Amino acid sequence: MSLHATGLRLAYGQRTIVDIPELHLEPGRITCLVGPNGCGKSTLLKALGGLLRPARGEIRLDARPLADWAPKALARRLASLPQSPSAPDDIRVSQLVGHGRYPHQGLLGGATARDLEVVDWALGATSIGHLRERRFATLSGGERQRVWLAMTLAQQAEILLLDEPTTYMDMGHQVELLELLAELHRRHGRTIVMVLHDLNQASQYADRLLAMRDGRILADGTPDEVVDSALTERLFGLPTERIDREIGGRRVPCCLPLPPARPEPPNPPAHLPAIQRPSANRSATRHLQPQIRNPA
Amino acid sequence: MSVRSPSVLAVPGRPDPAPGTPARNGFRWILAALCLALAATMALSLLAGSVYLDPHAVYQGLIGSDPDALGHRLVWGLRLPRTLLAVLVGLHLAVSGLILQAVIRNPLGDPGIVGISSGASLLVVTVLLLGDLLNAGLLHNASTEISLAWLPFAALIGGLGAAGLVLGLSWGERVSPVRLALNGVAVGAVLNALVMWVVVVWGGARTEIALIWLAGSLYGRDFEHLLLLLPWTLIGLSAAALLLRPLSLLRFEDETAQSLGLPVRRWRLIALGVAVMLAASATAVAGPVGFVGLVVPHLARRLVGGDMGRLLIVTLLCGALLTLGADIAARTLTVSQELPVGALTSLIGIPIFLLLLQRRTRTHP
Numbered sequence: 001m002s003l004h005a006t007g008l009r010l011a012y013g014q015r016t017i018v019d020i021p022e023l024h025l026e027p028g029r030i031t032c033l034v035g036p037n038g039c040g041k042s043t044l045l046k047a048l049g050g051l052l053r054p055a056r057g058e059i060r061l062d063a064r065p066l067a068d069w070a071p072k073a074l075a076r077r078l079a080s081l082p083q084s085p086s087a088p089d090d091i092r093v094s095q096l097v098g099h100g101r102y103p104h105q106g107l108l109g110g111a112t113a114r115d116l117e118v119v120d121w122a123l124g125a126t127s128i129g130h131l132r133e134r135r136f137a138t139l140s141g142g143e144r145q146r147v148w149l150a151m152t153l154a155q156q157a158e159i160l161l162l163d164e165p166t167t168y169m170d171m172g173h174q175v176e177l178l179e180l181l182a183e184l185h186r187r188h189g190r191t192i193v194m195v196l197h198d199l200n201q202a203s204q205y206a207d208r209l210l211a212m213r214d215g216r217i218l219a220d221g222t223p224d225e226v227v228d229s230a231l232t233e234r235l236f237g238l239p240t241e242r243i244d245r246e247i248g249g250r251r252v253p254c255c256l257p258l259p260p261a262r263p264e265p266p267n268p269p270a271h272l273p274a275i276q277r278p279s280a281n282r283s284a285t286r287h288l289q290p291q292i293r294n295p296a
Numbered sequence: 297m298s299v300r301s302p303s304v305l306a307v308p309g310r311p312d313p314a315p316g317t318p319a320r321n322g323f324r325w326i327l328a329a330l331c332l333a334l335a336a337t338m339a340l341s342l343l344a345g346s347v348y349l350d351p352h353a354v355y356q357g358l359i360g361s362d363p364d365a366l367g368h369r370l371v372w373g374l375r376l377p378r379t380l381l382a383v384l385v386g387l388h389l390a391v392s393g394l395i396l397q398a399v400i401r402n403p404l405g406d407p408g409i410v411g412i413s414s415g416a417s418l419l420v421v422t423v424l425l426l427g428d429l430l431n432a433g434l435l436h437n438a439s440t441e442i443s444l445a446w447l448p449f450a451a452l453i454g455g456l457g458a459a460g461l462v463l464g465l466s467w468g469e470r471v472s473p474v475r476l477a478l479n480g481v482a483v484g485a486v487l488n489a490l491v492m493w494v495v496v497v498w499g500g501a502r503t504e505i506a507l508i509w510l511a512g513s514l515y516g517r518d519f520e521h522l523l524l525l526l527p528w529t530l531i532g533l534s535a536a537a538l539l540l541r542p543l544s545l546l547r548f549e550d551e552t553a554q555s556l557g558l559p560v561r562r563w564r565l566i567a568l569g570v571a572v573m574l575a576a577s578a579t580a581v582a583g584p585v586g587f588v589g590l591v592v593p594h595l596a597r598r599l600v601g602g603d604m605g606r607l608l609i610v611t612l613l614c615g616a617l618l619t620l621g622a623d624i625a626a627r628t629l630t631v632s633q634e635l636p637v638g639a640l641t642s643l644i645g646i647p648i649f650l651l652l653l654q655r656r657t658r659t660h661p
Contacts, residue, residue, distance in 0.1 A: 046551070049555055050554075050555075051551050051554050051555060071554070071557040071558065071559050072557035073557075074557065075555065075556055075557025076557070079555065080551075080555035081555070082549070082551040082552055082555065085548065085549050085551070085552045086548070086549060087547075087548060088398075088401075088547040088548070088602055089597070089602070090597045090601045090602035091547075091601070091602035092601060092602060092603075095601075095602055095603055099544060099545060099548075099556060100556065102541060102544075102545060102556045102557060102558065103556060103557035105541060107538050107540075107541055107542075108537070108538065135601070135602075155556065
């Protein structure tokens with residue numbers, strides 16, 4: 001019950017996006033992928049979910065390559081939530097969440113009592129039971145994101161791969177959703193692999209951080225081990241100050257940005273005329289302003 | 297291990313309404329109203345025409361044993377097959393449009409716009425005229441009639457080819473509505489020009505027949521045509537019923553559908569094949585009847601929302617209703633000569649088409 005990638009190279013056409021010699025994701029843990037935009041974390045997540053065929057190497061689930069799994073059987077084990085997906089116009093929340101039951105259903109026959117029960121549970125778990133009859137198109141961004149998560153939960157897969165599940169959410173909903181994921185992890189032993197934009201949130205919720213840049217893993221370990229100013233500088237070119245917090249008996253690092261050291265602006269070459277001071281400029285044109293405001 | 301107690305995380309004190317009771321009742325009412333309307337329209341279709349029959353005459357014609365009575369001849373010879381055919385053609389085109397709109401995730405999905413009708417027309421006209429050509433050129437004495445039963449197959453090949461071309465030209469990240477419409481218009485224009493060329497050059501004595509067929513008409517269709525279409529209806533609707541779940545998912549982006557365990561490419565091809573089959577077979581018997589496939593699914597979505605099963609049933613009924621209604625209007629609006637039903641459905645459909653195109657381009661350029 002683990003995902004294992006070897007000799008992995010992911011590419012769009014000729015352009016290599018991700019190059020990872022070996023990656024093992026243990027069951028029952030929360031792993032967060034962090035890194036700057038375009039570092040390949042979403043691409044890696046897609047490949048882990050079987051949505052992108054590796055250009056080289058392979059990913060195995062239970063020692064069987066993802067490509068050899070029957071699509072529905074794979075979807076019962078592993079649920080992926082792509083980044084901000086779109087839905088058909090007229091669909092209702094309960095219908096959308098019901099689609100999560102697809103891998104458990106045949107081609108014919110209505111939803112079983114079990115399907116309805118699971119959909120109810122997924123709606124309740126994501127606190128959107130009251131939205132069940134609403135049209136999806138009328139929901140706010142944060143509500144939509146929770147609906148998508150409910151659909152993913154309705155799949156009842158033990159591995160959840162989530163690409164920025166907190167996008168479009170306000171802080172309260174972000175924490176609510178991450179707490180929900182933590183609870184799924186604690187109570188049901190779900191394995192969660194997610195891309196998070198916010199390094200501090202990732203540090204707070206992850207058992208393991210994978211820090212990526214330019215398609216490679218720069219750091220891999222518990223947040224306490226890997227997060228520091230050196231890491232944020234390598235990832236984002238941003239020096240930070242690490243402050244440790246105690247949360248639930250765990251030391252959780254929190255990085256606050258420091259103003260980057262500003263290089264001295266170069267002196268202008270001597271032969272160029274000096275730049276006019278803005279203040280002098282303003283006083284020189286002051287008498288023109290009324291005319292500009294009220295053209296005759 | 298995937299079976300876990302779903303109640304553990306249930307949030308207490310959040311009352312969930314019983315699943316969809318008001319919606320379900322609403323759906324029953326809509327269904328009942330549509331069935332009633334269809335029955336009434338079918339009855340009207342037996343009464344109305346260039347000669348009005350009163351209900352008694354129709355009734356006598358239907359069950360009467362006198363084969364020479366006017367009622368009997370009109371009902372069994374003309375109006376009953378025509379009525380049933382209008383129903384079948386309408387549901388074929390509407391369901392085809394529903395499938396196309398879901399698969400290409402585009403509100404402009406329509407057998408006409410995607411090119412199925414033009415492609416089917418070209419091959420059907422060719423086959424229609426080929427019979428004459430063979431008789432004239434090769435077998436001077438024989439009266440080889442190319443069997444009507446070949447027409448749906450010819451239409452299918454033409455429809456698949458044209459739809460493949462239009463969709464192939466339009467397929468990008470997703471099918472952009474504007475690109476699809478433009479490609480459809482371009483391919484349609486070329487194909488229609490070819491059709492006219494075939495008719496004019498080879499037409500001879502059958503030019504008029506070909507032209508009437510090309511306008512999309514149910515005139516002069518009898519039980520032979522009905523029986524020709526019926527197997528395709530049965531296969532097409534069964535396939536559509538089996539397609540419901542995959543079709544539901546095909547409306548989402550590829551990655552979403554794939555992560556739910558749907559092999560997207562395979563099902564997309566199957567669904568497109570079913571859509572082409574439904575539209576092409578209808579085109580083979582009635583000619584290109586435009587815009588039913590475009591308008592009806594939108595109407596159905598307005599009525600019942602996004603559930604595919606309900607949409608299929610309502611689309612099917614509305615398609616039949618619209619086409620039958622248009623056909624009744626076509627044969628009663630003008631006294632001496634009847635209008636082709638395709639002209640009427642286009643008359644209704646084109647304004648809606650323009651409205652949709654405008655609204656879409658405003659929100660997604």
